[in-house]
Amino acid sequence: MSIELEIGIAFAVFALGYLVNIFYITVLYHRGLAHGAVRFSPVTRFLVEHTGSWVTGIDPKAWACMHRLHHQYSDTEKDPHSPAYQGVMGLWLGQLRSYERILARLTKKSPGMMAVVEDIDFDVSYLNRKRLWFVPYLIHLALACLIGWGTASLWIGGAYFFGIMSHPVQGWMVNALAHRYGYRNFNTTDQSRNNTMVGWLVFGEGFQNNHHQNPGSVKFSVKWFEVDLGYVLCVIAARFGLITFGQTPAIESVPHPAVAIPSSHL
Numbered sequence: 001m002s003i004e005l006e007i008g009i010a011f012a013v014f015a016l017g018y019l020v021n022i023f024y025i026t027v028l029y030h031r032g033l034a035h036g037a038v039r040f041s042p043v044t045r046f047l048v049e050h051t052g053s054w055v056t057g058i059d060p061k062a063w064a065c066m067h068r069l070h071h072q073y074s075d076t077e078k079d080p081h082s083p084a085y086q087g088v089m090g091l092w093l094g095q096l097r098s099y100e101r102i103l104a105r106l107t108k109k110s111p112g113m114m115a116v117v118e119d120i121d122f123d124v125s126y127l128n129r130k131r132l133w134f135v136p137y138l139i140h141l142a143l144a145c146l147i148g149w150g151t152a153s154l155w156i157g158g159a160y161f162f163g164i165m166s167h168p169v170q171g172w173m174v175n176a177l178a179h180r181y182g183y184r185n186f187n188t189t190d191q192s193r194n195n196t197m198v199g200w201l202v203f204g205e206g207f208q209n210n211h212h213q214n215p216g217s218v219k220f221s222v223k224w225f226e227v228d229l230g231y232v233l234c235v236i237a238a239r240f241g242l243i244t245f246g247q248t249p250a251i252e253s254v255p256h257p258a259v260a261i262p263s264s265h266l
């Protein structure tokens with residue numbers, strides 16, 4: 001095949017993998033599981049509980065737990081990921097270590113940590129209970145090799161792997177860049193920013209300042225130029241009956257709601 005066609009297919013494959021990953025993370029894990037801004041249909045709940053770890057490599061319950069702690073302790077020493085305490089580059093490893101620590105405590109059913117996600121009525125995934133977290137990564141790597149072999153293109157195989165496994169990069173951009181660089185619409189007590197580039201690339205997640213002002217809103221954009229593609233995904237998913245929208249007021253009109261988490265859990 002021509003190099004133009006190869007690059008075009010690689011880009012499309014990357015975009016598809018990226019889209020699947022980001023649908024799970026921003027629509028299902030974040031707006032749904034962590035904040036209840038969208039409600040799951042029975043099929044969607046099944047997908048989150050039983051396929052989330054396989055598709056993304058990230059445990060849904062542990063992700064939601066870490067994220068709620070982030071909102072509760074934003075940019076303090078207890079924040080699981082903050083550039084204020086880990087540094088912009090240090091956050092690469094910092095967010096991974098926090099995730100592993102939280103996952104280990106949830107697996108051991110540490111009472112303080114379980115209290116953070118007591119409304120989530122399923123356990124950490126089988127893979128993580130059995131310390132098989134690496135299996136999804138190997139499966140996606142094998143699929144990438146298969147795709148690369150089938151298309152005779154390293155680029156297309158690689159595009160699949162880096163698209164579907166893009167969460168660490170997305171997470172770093174949101175957690176580091178959108179808590180350090182950008183503008184603020186709201187005078188929140190944390191250091192959240194609206195970072196337009198991250199907002200566009202990570203489907204609305206870069207509008208952290210808007211989101212920290214109202215974590216319960218399904219929509220992360222406020223101004224006309226703040227494009228929240230994650231919200232578009234939510235609208236499409238709702239059309240297909242996968243989710244329904246929570247009864248959350250518009251972002252401008254509500255105060256910053258507290259997340260009810262006991263302070264003794266850390």
Ligand SMILES: [Zn+2]
Pocket residue numbers: 070074175179192208212
């Ligand atoms: Zn944040």
Ligand SMILES: [Zn+2]
Pocket residue numbers: 030034035067071211215
């Ligand atoms: Zn959030």
